[in-house]
Amino acid sequence: EWLRHNHQNDPAFDNVILHVVFEEDEPVRTSTGSRIPGLELKNRIPDKLWTRYLQWQHGQHWIPCQTMIDQVGDLHRSMWLDRLLVERLQAKTSQIGERLAANGNDWEETFYQFLARNFGLTANAGVFEELAVSIPQRILARHKDQLLQLEALLFGQSGLLHDAPEEEYTRQLRSEYEFLRKKYKLTPLPATRWKWGRLHPGNFPTVRLAQFARLVQQSAHLFSKILEVEEQADVEALFSVELDGYWKTHFTFGKPVEKGPKRLGPDTIRLLTINSIAPFLFYYGSTMGEEVYKDKALHLLEQRQPEKNHLIKGWEALGWKAANAFETQALLHLKKNYCDQRQCLHCAIGAELLK
Known part of the structure; x- marks a missing residue:
């Protein structure tokens, strides 16, 4: 070398x-x-340890130390998961710092953009974020007392309003949007950017935009509210938005149904807590030197139910069952950044098993 x-x-x-x-x-x-x-x-180096290390590096198990993982004590596991969660939050917050600088250190605007991204879920995360960037939070805040105007701004900017069927509701939206578009010199996104395939109707872009409009109407300056939360129940109350009117009987424009979307579900609020709220609280606490906000971030994750996905099922098959979102986030970080990369010597579990 x-x-x-x-x-x-x-x-x-x-x-x-x-x-x-x-x-x-x-x-x-x-x-x-x-x-x-x-x-x-x-x-x-003892031959036994060297042989074990080589087996881990070249083995085909789901994680390198899979055959020995049951030898890890609960205390050692817990301490390592604590550290892994902090690493994961720090990794997520690096993106927040970059966007915050681009937004002139405007915390409200930056949180609004990240929240919008996560509102779009995996399928429409990118375009939802573009939408938020195209229409600043401060503009929406000016119209928080007029839901129709909020919906007009969001649906108009999304591009989805352009080809919506002609009916009373869409006529009102178009009229409002045309006035506001000229007033704020807005340019809508192409409607083709939005993805619909394989989505549950409750996750259609139109439904998410309607819910987002209600959320802005309810709390225009969301980040200030987030700083005040103490328990997960506070988050539930803040994001408890329910659709009525047109969107009570529609999943998309022009297609009425008997039973339409209602409110944000617990799974969505959990994802927003994990991907937006907790990282922002943690970064804000780190930036401002306020440990109370970092503690809030960890506490909220401890209160959320564990995530359900194939990676978490893999850990459960090995006997590592997560108690909450705090632990699932740590386990996801462990798998991606240590196990999959064969970073056994940098892993507290690997180091313990190589003694």
Whole structure:
């Protein structure tokens, strides 16, 4: 490695006093020609541990240490999951910092954009975020007392209003949007950006936009409200928006149904807590030096039910059943960033099992 990276010709490495390698196949020197003492680890590592490590690195199990995972104590597991969750939140908050800077350190605007992204779920996350960027939160806040205007702004900007069937409701939306579009010099997104395939009707873009309009109407400055929450029940109350009027009998424009969408479900609120609320509280606490907000983020995740997906089922099959969203988030981070990458030596579980 020393020679391959050409360190022998780089004066920056002349201060190295010891070269530690698994096997020293040849001595290494500085740019001045001085030999650097080497420490070979090959004969200092027990054969049993080295063999185990190689098996982990080249094995085909779902996680490298799968056959030994039951030997990990509850305390050791709990401490490592705590650390993993913090790592995961820190990774998520790096994106928040970049967007916050782009928004001139406007926390409300930045939270609004991230919340919009997660409102779109996986299928429409990107276009929902683009929509939020195209129509700033401060504009929506000016119209929070007029639901029709909020809906007109969101449906108009989404591009979905353009080809909506002609009926009284859509005529009202178009009339409002045309006036507001000119007033704020808005450019709508292409309707083709939205995805509909394989979505449950309750997750159709039209339903999500209607729910988002109700949420803005109920709490225009959402981030200020988020800073005040103490328990998950506070989050439930804040996001408890129910549709009525046109959207009580429609999943999309022009197609009435007997029983339409009603309110945001617990699974959606859980996702918003995990992907928007907790990361923002954690980042805000870190940025402002206020531990209380970081603690709130962790507390909210502890109160949420565990997620359900194939990765969590994989951990359950190994006997690691998560008690809440705090632990599922940590387990997802462990699988993606340690197990799948074979980073066993950097993992507290791997290090423990290699003793």
